[in-house]
Amino acid sequence: MTASSNLLRIHHAINRQSKRAYHDLITLPSKKPIISQGPPGYSAVTGHVVTVFGCTGFLGRYLVSKLARQGTQVIVPYRDEDEKRHLKPMGDLGQIVPMEWDIRNENQIAECVRHSDIVFNLVGRDYATKSFDFASVQVDGAERIAKIAAQSGVPRFVHVSHLNASATSPSKLYQTKAEGEERVNTAFKGATIIRPGPLYGYEDKLLNNLAIWPIWWKLNDAKTRTRPVHVMDVAQVLANLVHNAQQGRTIALPGPSTLTYEYLLDLVSSLTFQPPSRAPVVPKSVALAVAKAAQAVWWPLLSPDEVVRRYIDDADTPGDWDSVGVTPSEIEQHAIQYVRRYRSAENFSRPNVFPPRPVLVEEEVGLGF
Known part of the structure; x- marks a missing residue:
């Protein structure tokens, strides 16, 4: 068999895989069609456009990677030019679209979500600063993103909270996480709330800090119980939600062991x-x-x-x-x-x-x- 005939067979195989069929068409409640094309993988086109707020954070980078490897176009809002550079090569040409934003600027938020069929809000912080306290990010900011997404006609909204979110918690972080959930549910009807446990991974603040600063983990005589979960597992759950129609529910994702x-x-x-x-x-x-x-x-x-x-x-x-x-x-x-x-x-x-x-x-x- 000649080299030219081999190339011809490969060409026909690719053409067969690239043909669109009825199952490649998805119509969202907003009447927007989602059309996938090509074999699954980095250079495919799922037809989805996804915005990931908080994409430069710990969980965000892995979610962007998983989405882009499926052939999904990802809008990556960023605050610092250097913080989003590592995201660019995660997707094929034109699939990673960086857009500058500020959580207090409604026009920039609207620009980031206006073409998307699903929006993820992963924005959060574990300590307060003079510019951004817990409430301004996890309550007001979350509500603002959800409200603008709803006004822009985005069909689905996924908000990442915390396993310990509670209005009665002594921790301000857990209090504002719970209040943020309520505001999001009010601003965006049918929002999906994700409650993961403490995350561990390459850039985590759990295993790395345990190795570097063990003294601060001996508080409470080190008897505090935790349910750590792998960041890759949570990122995979979020990526699966792009193709999962379930909405309007709270999904708890604790680690498998206490x-x-x-x-x-x-x-x-x-x-x-x-x-x-x-x-x-x-x-x-x-x-x-x-x-x-x-x-x-x-x-x-x-x-x-x-x-x-x-x-x-x-x-x-x-x-x-x-x-x-x-x-x-x-x-x-x-x-x-x-x-x-x-x-x-x-x-x-x-x-x-x-x-x-x-x-x-x-x-x-x-x-x-």
Whole structure:
């Protein structure tokens, strides 16, 4: 068989895959047609246009990557020119569209969403600053984005909150997350609310900080219970929602296991072959005083609200993973990828050692999370 005949067969195969069929046409409630084309993958066209607010953050970069690899055109609003540069090569030519925006500028928000058929709001912050406190971002900002999306005729809106969102929480972050959910549901009828647990991954503030600042994770004698979830799993759930018609519901995404900070400290220490921290347990009053003093620094190492959150167990809420087609990963499956960098040169290739998991009281009596 000649090379020319091989090329001809490949050409015909691509043409067959590129032909549009009836199942490639989706009509949204807004009467806007979504037409996919080409074989699945980086250079395909799903027909969807998606806006991801908060795309330059931890979760946002992985969501943009997953969407772009499907052939979805992604609008990436940014504040700083350098913060969005890594997003550009995630999609094919013209598929990643950067647009400058400010959360207080309604005209810029409207420009970012006016061509989209689904909008994700991942914007949030875990400490307050003079320019942006918790409420201005997670309440007023979330409501503003949802309201403008509704006015622009966007069919679907997905808002990412937190597993511990509660109006009665002692933490301002969790309070404003709950209030933001209410405002979003009022501004955009049928919005989908996502409540993930604490995220871990390459750029996380969980495993990395456990390795660098173990003393601040010993608050509450390291007995606080947490339900960490892999950032890739949450990003996959969000990406699946583009092709999932379910709306108007709250989806809880806790990690598959309930662990203590004490166990996570042991896990990081075992994987990095660093001796366990001998730092004393800092009283809450001292930690709050240090955190308040650190607020004078431009980049706070620990905010007062974060100290409060170290004493709050993650909510005992059943997960909705089955409804979104994703099985969450245990933290031991991925932790070595993110903490290996903290090993010394002689220990870099040593086999992994995992500490035994402690049995929590609820699990002893058959009431496991």
